[in-house]
Amino acid sequence: MSFKAGMTHIVRDVDKPGSKLHKKEVVEPVTILEAPPMVVVGFVGYVETPRGLRALTSVWAGHLSEECKRRFYKSFHSSKQKAFTKYQKRWSEAGKASEAPMAAEIERAKKYCQVIRAICHTQVGKVKLGQKKAHIKEIQVNGGSTEKKVDFITGLFEQEVKIADLFSQDEMIDIIGTTKGHGFEGVVTRWGVTRLARKSHRGLRKVGCIGSWHPARVQFQVPRSGQNGYHHRTEINKKIYRIGKAIKDDPNNASTEADLTDKAITPMGGFSHYGQVTQDFVMLKGCVMGPRKRIITLRKSLLPQVSRTAVEKIELKFIDTSSKFGHGRFQTSEEKAKFFGGSVAKKAKTAEKAAEAEAEK
Structure with a gap:
């Protein structure tokens, strides 16, 4: 079981021989689920x-x-x-x-x-x-x-x-959870019914005819207003892009072979309405049902996975850790400090010079 933290995006090379995207970079959305033992x-x-x-x-x-x-x-x-x-x-x-x-x-x-x-x-x-x-x-x-x-x-x-004892990278799994709740909604929002004409009698956002005289009841196929959202759902075939360790075990759990920047999976300022991800986490391709902080159950796939998408090996080149509140420009606080200057930038430059001097020795 895990907790939904938020979303970000990654960059990777597609590994599909014969496809037009083979060996080309793609940007894909991913969801981060924090999964303590x-x-x-x-x-x-x-x-x-x-x-x-x-x-x-x-x-x-x-x-x-x-x-x-x-x-x-x-x-x-x-x-x-x-x-x-x-x-x-x-x-x-x-x-x-x-x-x-x-x-x-x-x-x-x-x-x-x-x-x-x-x-x-x-x-x-x-x-x-x-x-x-x-x-x-x-x-x-x-x-x-x-x-x-x-x-x-x-x-x-x-x-x-731990999550790593049960699942592995590149595995296809199923997720079970409850969707976002929207309360009592009308037929237009709930079922996508077309609005009526401007001069329609007694309302526009409604069903024009809910059925014939006989049978003398409203059939179940007719769109009606009612509860929208907060439904139990199971989504199958979600691919695991990464299983990361806790901060104490791996402080740079968002680094890749192509991006050696020292950074954690938590974006700058934390995930909106969630905070810091300090425990083990799992990165899934695409979106996950429910709002942030909602509990999500992870399940082994019930069917054998043989499709090209399922067997494709994922190698991440870049994981975005910029701020998710607004238009983030920087991946780390050090990068931001260097851009804007100040005492923090001076400390960062001094540390860089010291590291270079040690490397030369």
Whole structure:
């Protein structure tokens, strides 16, 4: 799961033999999604029944963070905050794994369950969005026997799982999220109905005829006013252009082989209405549903990808980091300081001269 930060653009060479754009530069829009590591805190075991999957048992880790517990409360501050306290006490009193309070449930899941899903939560504290409640998600584990799946998940209890462990560059993935909400809208905005003539009776932005006398009802095909936006959507085949590391691990995570400038993925002044991207991030081609700060779920593609677009290798030449508030001219603050002069420019020039002198030595 990731958070939408904003958009920028990149420059790259197209690698499509036979195309008119082969080996030529193109400018493409990309979306930056900040994806801090998720934490595995449990799993759910499902059994297959004639009426579909039914949950048989759930097993939770011995320690849960406060941001995870907050999701179980409507008002965490005014509550007694006793969720999982007895459960965690039993975990702490158990000396061995075989004596753990849920050892019997783990064996039960291995014996009867066909589907195993890991319970993971986001670390919203690492993303400076003012949120305190973690987003909890079930992620299905595929491959191998049920026993291997359970052992795999229990081995990851209370550990972080990074975005780079699940996805790779040039991979085609699916994204799931909620679109921007626009509230109650009329038929012209909602469905693109043509406006009526200027002298039309009782309004212009409406449907001229909503149907015949019989059948004596309005059919579902007729455009009507109502809620527009804030819809759950799944978009398939979004290509990953880059998976970047956090600032602490890679301060220059926006540099390329053709652009060796020391710069991070965050544009000058930060992403509008979002701020700084300090954690791991994923760069997707094109746009992503929803406004900034909205949670976006990333999913492995369900279909084998064999198209030319899917197998094309992406090598970025330039990533734009100019200000997204207005018409940005500069890629870094040092570049801006050199242009306008002042004390900052003098410091930058002095540092450059010192670096050149060391290189000569």
